[in-house]
Amino acid sequence: MDNFYNTGFGWVCSRCERETQKSDKFEESGLPRMWREGEAETKEPTLSAPMARWLDATRGTLICPKCGITETVYKA
Numbered sequence: 001m002d003n004f005y006n007t008g009f010g011w012v013c014s015r016c017e018r019e020t021q022k023s024d025k026f027e028e029s030g031l032p033r034m035w036r037e038g039e040a041e042t043k044e045p046t047l048s049a050p051m052a053r054w055l056d057a058t059r060g061t062l063i064c065p066k067c068g069i070t071e072t073v074y075k076a
Contacts, residue, residue, distance in 0.1 A: 001071060001073070002014075002071065003015060003064075003069050003071045004052050004062050004064075004071055007049075010051045010052070011051065011052035011062050012049045012050060012051060012052065013050045013051075013052055013064035013066065013067065013069065015064075015067060015069065016050035016064055016066045016067050017049055017050055020049070020050065050064055050065070050066045050067075051065075052064050052065075053065055055070060059073070060072060060073060061073065
C-alpha cells in the first residue's frame with residue numbers, strides 16, 4: 001500500500017494527511033501558555049484525518065473522498 005495506511009480504526013490517505021498537517025501548523029504568537037491553551041484555545045474547527053472509503057462491495061479498492069485517489073488492496 002503506497003497511498004493509504006491502516007490506523008486500526010480505518011484507512012487514512014497519506015497524501016491528504018500530509019497536506020492537512022501542513023495547513024494545521026500552529027504559529028507561535030509569543031503569548032504566555034495560559035493565553036494559548038484552555039477552553040477558548042480556538043474557535044476554528046479542526047479537520048480530522050482524511051479517512052478512505054471502500055469503492056466496491058467486495059472491499060478490494062479504497063478511494064479517498066477528498067482527493068479521489070484509488071488503490072487496490074490485495075487480501076492475503
